[in-house]
Structures are given as structure tokens and as C-alpha cells.
Amino acid sequence: MRVFVTGATGFVGSAVVQDLVQAGHRVLGLARSDASAAALSAVGADVHRGDLEDLDSLRSGAAAADGVIHTGFIHDFSKFKENCEIDRRAIAAMGEVLAGSGRHVVVTSGTGLLAPGSLATEDTIAPSSSAIPRVSEQTALAMVGDGLSASVIRLPPSVHGDGDHGFVPIVIGMARQKGVSAYIGEGLNHWPAVHRLDTGRLYRLALEKGEAGARYHGVAEEGIPFREIAEVIGKRLGLPAVSMSPEEAAGHFGWFAHFASINNRSSSVQTREVLGWQPTHPGLIADLDRPIYFEA
Numbered sequence: 517m518r519v520f521v522t523g524a525t526g527f528v529g530s531a532v533v534q535d536l537v538q539a540g541h542r543v544l545g546l547a548r549s550d551a552s553a554a555a556l557s558a559v560g561a562d563v564h565r566g567d568l569e570d571l572d573s574l575r576s577g578a579a580a581a582d583g584v585i586h587t588g589f590i591h592d593f594s595k596f597k598e599n600c601e602i603d604r605r606a607i608a609a610m611g612e613v614l615a616g617s618g619r620h621v622v623v624t625s626g627t628g629l630l631a632p633g634s635l636a637t638e639d640t641i642a643p644s645s646s647a648i649p650r651v652s653e654q655t656a657l658a659m660v661g662d663g664l665s666a667s668v669i670r671l672p673p674s675v676h677g678d679g680d681h682g683f684v685p686i687v688i689g690m691a692r693q694k695g696v697s698a699y700i701g702e703g704l705n706h707w708p709a710v711h712r713l714d715t716g717r718l719y720r721l722a723l724e725k726g727e728a729g730a731r732y733h734g735v736a737e738e739g740i741p742f743r744e745i746a747e748v749i750g751k752r753l754g755l756p757a758v759s760m761s762p763e764e765a766a767g768h769f770g771w772f773a774h775f776a777s778i779n780n781r782s783s784s785v786q787t788r789e790v791l792g793w794q795p796t797h798p799g800l801i802a803d804l805d806r807p808i809y810f811e812a
Contacts, residue, residue, distance in 0.1 A: 518542040519723065520581035522568065522606070523588030524561065525552040527679055528624070528671070528715050532585055533561055535716030544581055546573070546588065568602055571609040578610040583723050584621040586610065586652075591681065594771050604651045611656065616663035622722045625653035627670045627708055627733065627782040628775070635738070636782040638670075638731045653731070660729045667726035669719060671734045672708035673778055676803050680712075684804060686772055688749055697750035697757045698776075700765045703743025705779035710736040711797035721791040732787040736795035739781035744801055752810045 519536055523529035524545030533556070536543050543561035547553040553563045564580070566573020568588050578584050586607060590599040607623055614621055629643070630636035642653070656666040673683050691697040718734050726732070743757070750757035760768055762777070769776045787793055803809075 517582045517723075518544060518580070520544045520546070520564065520577040520584045521561075522546045522574070522577075522584075522586045525555045526587060527677075527681060527712055528675060529585075529587040530555075531712045531716035532587055532719045533559060533716075535720050536585075537561065539720055541720070544577060546577060568606045571605065574606055574609045575613050578613040578621075581619070583619050584610055584614065585719050585723055586621065586623045587719070589624065600651050604655045607652055607655045608659070611659040611664045611666065614664055615659060618665060620665045620667070620723055620726060620728075621656065622667055622669060622719055622726060623652050623656040625668050625670045626673070627735065628673050628778050628780055630670075630780065630782065633779050634781070636733075636780065638733055638783075638786045657729055665728040667722055667728065667730040667732065669715075669722055669732050669734050670782075671715065672710055672782060673775065673780060674707050674709040674740075674800055675712050675715060675734075676709060676800050677712035677797070678808060680809070683707075683775060684745065684800075684809070687745065687776070688753070688809065690769060690772065691746075691749050691753055691755055694768055695755060696768075697746045697753065697755050698760045698765060698768045699743045699746040699757065700760055700762060700777050703741055703746060703759065705742050705777055706739025706781045707742060707745065707778065707800075708735045708737055708739050708780055708782040709800035710734050710795060711799075711803065713797050714795040718787070718791070718793050721793055725791055730790075732791065733782055733784040734787075735782045735784040736797075737799050738783055740800050742776065745804065748801060748805050752805065752807075
């Protein structure tokens with residue numbers, strides 16, 4: 517199968533490309549720079565130049581493939597809402613090309629806004645009143661009624677591993693800057709997690725076996741208390757791990773306070789049963805408790 521992959525040299529996308537190539541698929545990877553193009557060629561993938569805001573390049577990439585995996589996203593969380601709109605337009609453009617063709621597309625969403633304080637499953641629907649919408653899931657699944665074969669992989673707040681540039685490094689940076697590693701209240705809000713190398717196989721399985729309209733959870737660990745994350749960060753940086761009130765945390769975390777307070781235990785039981793996915797790589801705390809996460 518020839519697979520068009522957006523975000524193909526990104527943190528998750530590169531793991532997806534690696535797994536696809538090893539499984540014998542041909543990969544057409546979206547590249548916005550010469551460096552990205554070279555990285556794709558080096559792992560045996562074909563290069564398709566463009567970016568998430570170049571809708572014509574997305575349409576032509578999708579048209580040239582037997583299936584699409586969309587991992588691309590602009591990871592500037594201070595402009596999350598604006599970047600979600602770019603994501604929506606990208607999915608709609610590729611969906612228009614694929615609708616009615618029977619070719620499957622797998623898009624990326626998140627667990628972070630699901631069922632605060634409860635255990636989120638694949639059947640859980642994010643509340644429409646969410647203040648910070650991730651619209652990829654709604655965009656793709658709304659097009660299923662128009663003939664698009666689409667499924668969704670929801671990733672947890674922490675996708676970790678070497679090269680991580682997501683939520684955990686942001687928390688590390690804030691601790692280093694402020695001189696304390698903070699958690700809110702008792703720090704018992706939970707972040708689910710998955711190792712990046714476990715996501716590669718999941719996306720491939722969703723492309724090969726996924727059903728139109730299905731939601732899958734890329735969750736290896738249902739939930740790690742945020743306090744445990746803060747304590748490892750404090751230990752590695754030689755800083756105290758301290759409890760803060762919500763008001764104090766707003767000053768410490770700034771725009772990130774919403775994400776630091778997420779209580780998002782999430783299950784992947786259905787995903788494992790349906791797709792036969794089994795995570796095998798280290799968990800978040802073991803992965804985080806290594807020097808590589810704290811190299812300046």
C-alpha cells in the first residue's frame with residue numbers, strides 16, 4: 517500500500533513512517549523543508565513537498581496514495597485554537613479527495629478533553645462546550661456520512677520518548693525557569709501516556725484494519741498522577757516539588773495551567789482488542805527519569 521503521511525518527520529510521524537516501511541508499505545511523506553526531505557529519503561520514503569497550510573499539496577498527496585495517515589500538527593500550544601483551525605482545513609481538503617474512494621484516512625486527536633475526572637473510553641465523546649477545541653476528530657468523522665472512510669486515533673497528553681518536544685518538556689522548562697517543580701493541590705490529577713515508538717504500530721494497524729467512524733486510543737498507561745511527574749522533574753533538576761493552589765499555579769504555569777490541571781484517565785481496552793495492539797516500550801516515569809530529558 518502507498519501511504520501518504522503528514523507530519524512524516526515529526527515526533528510521532530517519524531515512528532509511523534518507520535513502522536510502515538518495516539511492514540513493507542511504500543510511504544509518501546509530506547516535507548516542508550530540505551532537511552525533512554533528506555530525512556525521509558534516508559529511511560526509504562518518497563518525498564512530497566508542501567505543508568499543512570498548502571491545501572493543494574495535501575490534496576495531491578492524498579490523491580496519489582492508497583491511504584492517508586495524518587499526524588501533522590503545528591505544536592505551538594500557546595496558539596492551540598488557531599492551529600486547530602489549520603488542522604481542520606487540512607483534514608477537509610484531504611477528505612474531499614478521498615470521499616467515496618474507499619481509501620482510508622487515519623487522523624489524530626487527543627484524549628485530553630474527554631470525561632474530566634472519569635475514565636475515558638473509545639466511546640466517550642468530548643463535550644461540545646470545551647473551551648479549547650481539538651476539531652480533527654469532529655471534522656473527519658462528520659465526513660464519514662459523505663462517503664469518507666475515516667478513523668481517529670486519540671493520543672494522550674504525554675507521548676514520550678527521545679526527541680520529545682511536547683507537554684513534559686514544557687513542564688521541565690517551567691520548573692527550570694521558576695526554580696520549583698509544581699503540581700496543583702495534591703497532584704492527583706492523572707495524565708495518560710504512551711511511548712512514541714508504540715504509536716507507530718498503532719497507526720499502521722488502524723490504517724490496515726480500521727473501520728469508518730471508529731475511535732481508537734493510543735494509550736499505554738491509563739493515568740500517572742501529575743505529582744509523580746513533578747517529583748521526577750524536581751529530583752532530576754535538584755529542585756523542590758511543591759504543591760500550589762489553582763491561583764498560584766496560574767501564575768507559575770501561565771497559558772499551560774489548563775493542561776497542567778488535566779485529569780484524564782483513559783482506557784485503550786477496546787483498541788487493543790479490536791486492532792491487536794500491545795504497547796511494549798517503557799512507561800512515562802521510567803522514560804522521564806533519564807538524563808536525556810534534562811539536557812539543556
